[in-house]
Amino acid sequence: MNLFSDIRALVVESLEAMVGEGALPEGLSFDNVTVEPPRDAAHGDMATNAAMVLAKPAKQKPRDIAEALAARLLADARIVKAEVAGPGFLNLRLDTGVWAGLVETVLTTDGYGQSTMGAGQKVNVEYVSANPTGPLHVGHTRGAVFGDALASLLEYAGHVVTREYYINDGGAQVDVLARSTYERYREALGHTPEIGEGLYPGDYLVPVGKALAELKGDVWLDQPESVWLDEVREYATAQMMDLIRADLKSLGVEMDVFFSEKSLYGTGRIEAALAALDAKGLIYEGVLAPPKGKLPEDWEPREQTLFKSTDHGDDVDRPVKKSDGAWTYFAPDIAYHFDKVERGFDALIDIFGADHGGYVKRMKAAVSALSDGKVPLDVKLTQLVKLFKNGEPFKMSKRAGTFVTLRDVVDQVGPDVTRFVMLTRKNDASLDFDFDKVLEQSRENPVFYVQYAHARVHSVLRKADALGVTLVDQPALVDEAELAVAKKLAEWPRLVEIAARTHEPHRIAFYLYELASEFHALWNRGNDKPELRFLQEGDLAATAAKIALPRAVAVVISAGLGILGVTPAEEMR
RNA sequence: GCACCCGUAGCUCAGCUGGAUAGAGCGCUGCCCUCCGAAGGCAGAGGUCUCGCGUUCGAAUCGCGACGGGUGCACCA
The missing domain is CATH 1.10.730.10 (Isoleucyl-tRNA Synthetase; Domain 1)
Incomplete structure (x- = not known):
């Protein structure tokens, strides 16, 4: 039940009747006819632009159409007043009984407001997808809340939604995680950890190292990386994902699918995705032109395997293999989205932090190419969250260990406040989050x-x-x-x-x-x-x-x- | 140099597939509790929607170009 679409249907019906009578010419499109709440309540309850939209194609004056339409609409019991105003608006006043009926509908209909607009379309919403190298921080929180609310919204509007998290467990950063964990393992066995530049200093790895020490004893002490790296990586990654899952749960976010990047390697899936592109003639060996403007210091032309993303709207073609023949980070991303397409989703949505804005075009190009343009990908970017405490900017430093985690926020203000506040701004506008103000009990909040x-x-x-x-x-x-x-x-x-x-x-x-x-x-x-x-x-x-x-x-x-x-x-x- | 996002009241921001006299909160001025929760409400002041050109019956909204701010720009993920 949607009163606005009901009245719009009435308007269109009336227009069709006018066509039938010859008052309007045949073949008009009513697609642009809208029925909306007026900006000013004094104008009535609803306004339609029908007369203005149709004036030109019908070759009639807007006022004439509006008046003829008004006369017809008034025949309906719901319409008590219909007057032409402004450039040709038709302002409608509805019978009080209509509003009373609406309230009754709200109370007696199961799920008033739910829509069938989505028509059961399968939509995949991918969000958070933080590297499994530590707890989630504030930035992830916004992505988590936004993605989750969007997923719920789409469900409410009649889509079938899958909430998904892509685990970046295939790249170099999980090796760093493993090395950092190894130092904590040594620490647990009484040695001084050597957490140099480029390792993760966070003490959330301390219990992981300790658990590992209890599990393995001292067998890895003084052993080369080749001995322990794989096992430590796997263990630490699993621990981090448990941590992340718990973080998400504290916010009330539950994913349907956790998709591992690693599962794409060595299984032929990356190769298959690229073969699919190759079959469309979109893979070639070539040398990229250097970027215009100031050149990077170490620029040198290299021949690489490239994806012709420019055929699908990107600015330059993108490498899928490094010069040493290994995959670039983009290759598994392509394979991952290929997988989503193959799972039969009608639409894909990715939610990235704003700092990943540069990847939007290439991801869209990849999905467009892989689905032959049939599966739309919408990428939503979430802007920065600026933290405040009592009106003062809250200084964060990763080095000093004072960065604010999702847990910090949820523990201090609770999941409800966190979620609502994060949604009181458009996703692409930055957001001020003041720990004190969000707990204030006033109209301002x-x-x-x-x-x-x-x-x-x-x-x-x-x-x-x-x-x-x-x-x-x-x-x-x-x-x-x-x-x-x-x-x-x-x-x-x-x-x-x-x-x-x-x-x-x-x-x-x-x-x-x-x-x-x-x-x-x-x-x-x-x-x-x-x-x-x-x-x-x-x-x-x-x-x-x-x-x-x-x-x-x-x-x-x-x-x-x-x-x-x-x-x-x-x-x- | 290029791409993407943003530019609306003193401040923080909404603004519906293009619609009428551009809205809200804060702040400012003045009102409303013998009364269902005043943790609220009402009224007032405050605008060249960054600028210019274009499309249109009609532009904050769409297109082009400036200007200003943010982000990202070959093998790192």
Whole structure:
């Protein structure tokens, strides 16, 4: 149920009738006809641009079309007013009964706002994908929250979603992890660890080294790397993934698939992916032209195996093999995305940190080539999170060991606040995260503000329950403030579809803030007008009718917070 | 030098596949608790949407070009 699409259907129906009568010419496209909430509530409840869009192709004046359309729409019981305004807008006023009906729908429909837009399409959302070399930090947190909310949003809009994490366990950095762990292993056996430049100094490896010492004894002491590297790497990587899984769980993020990069090596899968590209004539041996502008110090032309990504929108072709014949990091990435394509997803979404913006074009080129342009890949970049403490920038240094982990954030402010705050900004805008402000209980803090609205509803419900009110689903809407809330509720399904289509979960957070705002306004109006209070003294029937609206608000807030992965609070503490 | 992202009120930011007089919070001014949770609400002041050209009935939104900020730019993953 989406009131806006219902009314749009009515508009299109009316336009078709006009065509049938010869009032409009045949063959018009109504695709661009929209029915939207007007910017200014004084303009009415909904506005359609039909007359302006059709004026040119129909060779008629917008005003004439609008007036003919208005006359038809008024025949529908739902439309009480239709007036032409501005350059040719048709402003519609809906019958109060429509809004009451909407509130009833919210209360009686299972999953009001859920959409079938996705039509069961299989979507793969890959996010976090941090190197398995240590705990997740703040930057990963934003990617985790964003990816998870986007995945939920797409599910809510009718897609079948797979949440996936790509483990970069095939490259040099896991060797570094192994060497770092080895030093902790030595340390556990009483030696002084030699953690030189380029090794990971974090003490999260201390227990790993200790466990290894208990497991293996001293057999690896004073042994060359060739003896222990493989085993230590495998052990440490597994430990780090356990750590990461636990970090994610503390945020409420659970992946469906953890995909190992290493599983691509030595199994012919990279070769297969490149063979697929080769079969399309997209692999060749060649020398890349040096970049324009200042040359890198050690530039020298080299012949390499290249992927002709420029055929699919990239700026330059990309090497898939190094000059020594080994794969570049890009090769397994291609194989990984080839695997996703072969698993039959209808759409792929990758979420990267903004510092990986440079890889977007080549990944899109690869997926385009591998799927013959049939599987779209959308890459969303998440910008920096700037940390503050009491208004002051929070200094982070990896060297000094003062970098802030996901755990630090979740432990201090909790998963709900972390998630909501991370979603109060567009993904491609940087985000200020102040440890004190996010816990503040004021309008300035959207988490609190939305939760407060939800808690207020439940406060009313508790009281109503104590009074013995029997709930009814038909509201009595009279005041403008009540109607304003109902109208906001009507926007919810439409907003879900817009947010899902644009892959922008932050729109949900902003909507919830607006809904909460309308609700708080109504609440306060009860101060001046006792007849607007939800609890009507001594009148259980009136109370039941009054609390239908706040109940509907709670339903939508609860659904919206659910998408964001935030628990709706029934009480503020 | 090239690519991508960003530029909206004093500050932090929304702005719907292009729609009407561009919105919210903070801050500033003034109001509202014998009343369901004032942890709230109402009202006011504050704008050449960085600039220019173009497309369009209509541009903050689309295209081109400047300017300003961020990020990334051959074998490292």
